[in-house]
Amino acid sequence: MSDLQKLTIGKAINLGLRRAMEEDPKVLIMGEDVGKLGGVFRITDGLQKDFGEQRVLDTPLAESGIIGTAVGLAVRGFRPVCEIQFEGFIFPGFDQISSQVAKLHYRTQGKIKMPIVIRVPFGGGIGAVEHHSESPESLFAHIPGLKVVSVSNAVDAYWGIQQAIKSDDPILFFEPKKLYHSGAMKSEVDTEATPDELFKSRVVREGTTATVVAYGPSVKVALDAAAAAEDEGKSLEVIDLRTLSPLDLEPVFESVRKTGRLIALSEAPSESSLTSEIAARVQEECFYSLEAPVLRVTGFDTPYPPAKLEEHYLPDLDRVLHTVDRSLAW
Amino acid sequence: MSDLQKLTIGKAINLGLRRAMEEDPKVLIMGEDVGKLGGVFRITDGLQKDFGEQRVLDTPLAESGIIGTAVGLAVRGFRPVCEIQFEGFIFPGFDQISSQVAKLHYRTQGKIKMPIVIRVPFGGGIGAVEHHSESPESLFAHIPGLKVVSVSNAVDAYWGIQQAIKSDDPILFFEPKKLYHSGAMKSEVDTEATPDELFKSRVVREGTTATVVAYGPSVKVALDAAAAAEDEGKSLEVIDLRTLSPLDLEPVFESVRKTGRLIALSEAPSESSLTSEIAARVQEECFYSLEAPVLRVTGFDTPYPPAKLEEHYLPDLDRVLHTVDRSLAW
Amino acid sequence: MPSEHWTHPEPGDGPAAVAAQPTPEQVIAGLRATSEGGAELTQLLTPEGERVASPQFDRYVDDIDAEALKGLYRDMVLVRRADREANAMQRQGQLGIWVPLLGQEAAQIGSGRALRKGDMAFPSYREHGVAYTRGVDLKEVLGIFRCTDHSGWDYQAHGFHPYTIVIGNQVLNAAGYAMGQKFEGKVGDDDSEATICYFGDGATSQGDVHEGFVWAAVYDAPLVFFCQNNQWAISEPTERQSRLPLYQRARGYGFPGIRVDGNDVLACLAVSRWALEECRHGNGPVLIEAFTYRMDAHTTTDDPTRYRLSDELEEWKLKDPIERVRAYLARGGGADQAFFDQVQADSDAFAAELREYCFNMPEPPPERIFSNVYAESTPLLDKQREEFLSYMDGFVGAEGH
Amino acid sequence: MPSEHWTHPEPGDGPAAVAAQPTPEQVIAGLRATSEGGAELTQLLTPEGERVASPQFDRYVDDIDAEALKGLYRDMVLVRRADREANAMQRQGQLGIWVPLLGQEAAQIGSGRALRKGDMAFPSYREHGVAYTRGVDLKEVLGIFRCTDHSGWDYQAHGFHPYTIVIGNQVLNAAGYAMGQKFEGKVGDDDSEATICYFGDGATSQGDVHEGFVWAAVYDAPLVFFCQNNQWAISEPTERQSRLPLYQRARGYGFPGIRVDGNDVLACLAVSRWALEECRHGNGPVLIEAFTYRMDAHTTTDDPTRYRLSDELEEWKLKDPIERVRAYLARGGGADQAFFDQVQADSDAFAAELREYCFNMPEPPPERIFSNVYAESTPLLDKQREEFLSYMDGFVGAEGH
């Protein structure tokens, strides 16, 4: 049986949260303005009304407090879903994330489980002021004990949030805020389907000339680039990473063995990042298959610039194609 | 004219700090227990006695407070040197570092300078309890606006800390705590010499078979491995990275063009780390020179284990040689 | 100093009783009174424009004659007019976002005008009124909201630090700055310097604000903590942050806390002058809670109808910071209609200038992305910049892909 | 409730006066009295072993007859003996480090014995005495300090959370846990649950502790904040953290704060029972400052002679938590020499068992490095583990490089 709905990414997460809360009374939502307002992006819209103030908590304004109390609630057996208002405000909570969320399971040899989901709207392109457009996911991918995922479409959003909540491991859930309410990104979500596994990457477009690997908001850029490349007779394979830690690079290796070329795409700065990790792993696994080095298309290694300049800062279709050309010219 | 002293790394930093404070009355030292006690590692020993409580501040116990007030002092024209007691306790200060220290210069188009040095004793091998043996340097290398250096010997320690304090950019200064008081690491420091530039890597041992790049406490491991390899007829070139952000990879590229093989060494977990970045950059720059992929020898991607197990966790001479062999066998 | 708004029973006073908790009424009375903000509110000018005598604070405003008060009035009208203009320009797509100060004019003008040249102010992101008192041209503030820059003005020349968006960060930065004033020997007499730091009611929950209190107290920093309690942190009322009126937070740290009518420019001026004087003489820090109201949305992207009742807004309209000064001036004969007309005209001109400037603001050059990341640039950045520029050159004359 | 230890002049009370600041004497009297901890110290048993009546708190210990007091005495002697043994074992190289509790036995036993089965305690890293009261075998605590594990005991069975080393973190975690108790409806009557959270004087400066206060207050969490003010945060005296006695910090948040003689086990028991009862009935949170002294070094790696005078130590020796109970029991006839001898013998046996265990503790298997990083492992970790094991196999029989 299938139940099809055409949903934006934002609405898909909203419905996924709702379903998770219905299925498990231990699921709580915590964050700034998540209650009456439904969050500044309305992702938790209607949930406090239906589940009450004890399950959807408008917390005091402090991120360490949000994460730190979520830890205690998890110790008590709850499954807290924390919303960080914008990725730039996750840093006051960094200590609780790296010292407690990431380590309590290891510290106690598994006696304490940390089924915490930290939802982080991330990425640029929304014309916002400072701290509202960053991509800090690599920082969390570097920390053992955390898992990190990012969704690029409504189907993964709907299922991914539920799978993340069901997971007994702590998960940073990065949501492409720019696409939350994009009508163009609406897709059919079958709420009765069996979802793909959470910690698996996925080939989202097949191709033969070169491979582009991306995640979150960049998947759309990669797909747009692939469509444009087709007009020029180039066939790009596009992989949606989906899981940033653990990385599932098998599909990437396989693709590179076929195409011989890889472009890793991300809005984040390049230094010591996820795209570095992808390049490092691929050059090791596919040493003899690579016909050109792994190239990266990323945000520049600067703080996020004033938004009037963000179109230049953010990797776009043109920069992807330019880099494909560089790869082909190697 | 030269003035030679045989110093441990710890003593070299102590003398470097002293000299910086003598030369510039705006230099302040701030941190927990840095005053009367001279710090838990005694790196600031004697400084409060000689410079007073207004220049060597025993602060309240809070790292965000230490960094956050240092920012204000820097805005006022001071040059604060903050000591973080152990790297595992830098995280409460992460927000001030990433949101203010890293960004104020950019935010104000250069009007506000951030000449802050954050000294961080880091790394394992000291048989300590949790949070006292980590290697979080990659996190900071990923953040634009920060500079990150690490010293491996007394000469660099003595000059590096002074150069860092003189720099108008904020610098995370990672100190190999395990080696602070090692008699074996004592070396002659000529306090009248002209030091090497701070943001340059350095070949510390020449070789032809393969290149090992390392930083901080791992440089010693690399050098020991090179000495052992020599007995087996293998000639390892060892590069001390010294500057982690910006990376100075020119000497590495040059070396790889010669040896064709690179092993990147670090105590930190591998995912999205500095060694990933090195691999990513080298495979791009030296694509046709590499005879094997860049291989990495790192801490495992786990939280730092109980210290009884750290000898297995930390990359050692054997794992380096094992990896050299893997590279040679490619 | 004030007595408690509510009390706990003595420890061990019989079986623990639910009565030990403040009643919702008590909480509300203390925290979010739509009345006058509780018995402890310092007020010199009532909402009706009556001057109330204050044995404690009158002396701090005895130089404020009709002329001076007219100046404060004019300040408030100008910044409100500019605020409304900017809000409108956001609606017209000229600004990416605007953070309105509507309703908080008295708190900002009163405290800002209490500052002296050598003082430093650390704003959050809503203190356009304070910026104005510090001589910052409001045009320079627009860049942030038009997203052409992250901060424009010369912080040093104006004694006005860049805006800080990450809630609470600036409180520690201000504490450090004030420590620096002290270390430099700039504290101790009438000619001394001081620092003021602005933050909201929501911000009080942040660890950084607490640590700022701890540091300033331990180092006797000449720092005035100026909390504009505008009753809301986006959609969350102050009860989500505290059981007690916020000025009482100071009690636990050993420095004075005081609640002032944040819609009373005279009281804000007096109390701020007092607090700054304390700081100059080495008796800092001091916490001021300016009890006020956010009359507009949190920002132009916010929709307050989702979380608050218009009744509340209507109640607060009766306490308007500008109207009470107008009433006082009109009644006392300090100002005639010509004055009010002139201020109105000035403010229109002020807004028009702002508008004109905004519409014609140049776009920042793309290579600005790479500028000033560091005092001393890096090879990687230089390379990225060069590659970017040559990549951009590739588009000149071309139509792109 | 107590009056202020020192007062500021009224706001606006004449020219700002330096007298507004607390004198060093006042600060010291309140903060780090080598006297009795100030007038507001709750004490039931003097250092000389005299029982002082307390109209407020006597009822909380009216079940503590001679037998029960002997039990508390025995507890304290045992944990002190274990502490000294562990300290000695560190000196002998059997432990990597030890964090002594010497001097803090009364604070830990008194508060720990006030807890019930369903309660949860969140320790920092020094609460071996509390661990003991929660039924944790102290052998299980040794692993942390021998560096064979990061935390051994079953936190759930014992209602005793793992140690937390990052200063202040556990205060927020405890607040969350206590919120959970409330959400589950476990608060409201005599049979309810509560949480207690331990932290030091130094910790009070951390943002997390503040946020813990904010959260617990806003959510009426059944949480007792138990601050052991042992006068030192490594080398820093409490003046580096606060101007005021720490229990007064609670004033700014709207919940009660109380200072108890941390060397008086009876008072610690009484005050903790009161506080827990408040919490069970929904009147939490409560802050207790147990005024005590760190009689040994911060840890075995510390050298306190570098920063504090032995005079201070000598003064505090006169206030020993165990001696006063011994004096009381001996004088009142509650215990004879045979009892004291028996406790001594028990504690020697207790220590011997600990020692025996410690010397024979097995090393953890190397592959433990990879265990329990996640509830569900990852391919990368599995691969690293396999590679590691086969790498290790390569050394079997070989001499290594």
Ligand SMILES: Cc1ncc(C[n+]2csc(CCOP(=O)(O)OP(=O)(O)O)c2C)c(N)n1
């Ligand atoms: C650390 C952090 N978390 C969240 C935000 C998002 N945010 C911006 S303003 C705001 C509310 C602030 O309320 P308050 O402190 O009362 O100041 P006001 O806006 O009312 O002036 C929030 C949650 C932020 N800027 N920084």
Ligand SMILES: Cc1ncc(C[n+]2csc(CCOP(=O)(O)OP(=O)(O)O)c2C)c(N)n1
């Ligand atoms: C965040 C953090 N910073 C620094 C440290 C290092 N450190 C360990 S104990 C300590 C002093 C703690 O003092 P206090 O809170 O009074 O507790 P006590 O040790 O006296 O019981 C410090 C600075 C730490 N563990 N965590």
Ligand SMILES: [Mg+2]
């Ligand atoms: Mg507000």
Ligand SMILES: [Mg+2]
């Ligand atoms: Mg202490």
